[in-house]
Amino acid sequence: MEEIRFCPEHGFYRGEKCGCGERGELILSKERVEKLGRFVSGLLRHFPDKFGLNMDENGWVNLESLARVVRRRYRWANIWIIKALVYSDEKQRYELRDDKIRARYGHSVDVELNDMPEADEDLLYYGTSEEEAQRMMEIGIKPVNQKFVHLSTTIEKSREVASLRTDTPIVLEVDAKKAREEGIRIIKANELIALAREIPAKYIRKQIIFNQYSSS
Incomplete structure (x- = not known):
């Protein structure tokens, strides 16, 4: 701080x-x-x-x-x-x-955030652990202790977030464009964070895996 x-x-x-x-x-x-x-x-x-x-x-x-x-x-x-x-x-x-x-984000109380702009990125990213990644590929990304899933607008930011919780970060790539076209509401909280109620598994395109020696 x-x-x-x-x-x-x-x-x-x-x-x-x-x-x-x-x-x-x-x-x-x-x-x-x-x-x-x-x-x-x-x-x-x-x-x-x-x-x-x-x-x-x-x-x-x-x-x-x-x-x-x-x-x-x-x-x-x-x-x-x-x-x-x-x-x-x-x-x-x-x-x-x-x-x-x-x-702008992080709510556990019920809010709609209807006046926030729609996220316009074609791809968004979600950083998680190796253990959780496979489960999310099957059931989708759902919020835990919050009302919205927090997605990152860059791979780097999602990896940074995941690295706070695990030594083996996995980044899930989300097809945000297709999700929006099929009715999933995704809003832009700020330059680095987008929010959705959940991301169904069918919109997760792939896993980006980093190892302890990776510098990218």
Whole structure:
């Protein structure tokens, strides 16, 4: 976890220096970034009702309402600090629009995300373990503890995700174009992540296997 700083020219960023070389003003320490990130992620993905937040079908909650909940737990946090968390996040976990905020992906609560754009990639990828890959080739890719399957737009990203869970990553190639043509809804969460309720096995074209010596 990296600290959040503010560059007068380029805005919020994470790490010790901005891309321009400027060592900006410290906004949040690493410890506070982790605490705030975990809590905001939980509010927007898993337990909005627990804290009285009204979430619509597309995952949006009122930013001021969320800020009040966050402030009750962390007195040092406010809307500006929450915006710093969002704007500095290279993984694009969150989205701000007018007076609302939402998580782009990772929901375990029921959401539809109907206002997200359709993914237009012909191929998408899903990183998994060697043990799970064969089962998915037979029954398809289904979400576990979340409402959507998270697909990657690049082989590299899917391999990176799989490598967090296994030493023998397998990447499944998904025929997203055919899936869409046959009625499977696939939406674009951000540049690297697409979402679907599930991917039936017939749209999985092949396995891409990496070994421990592979550098590609």
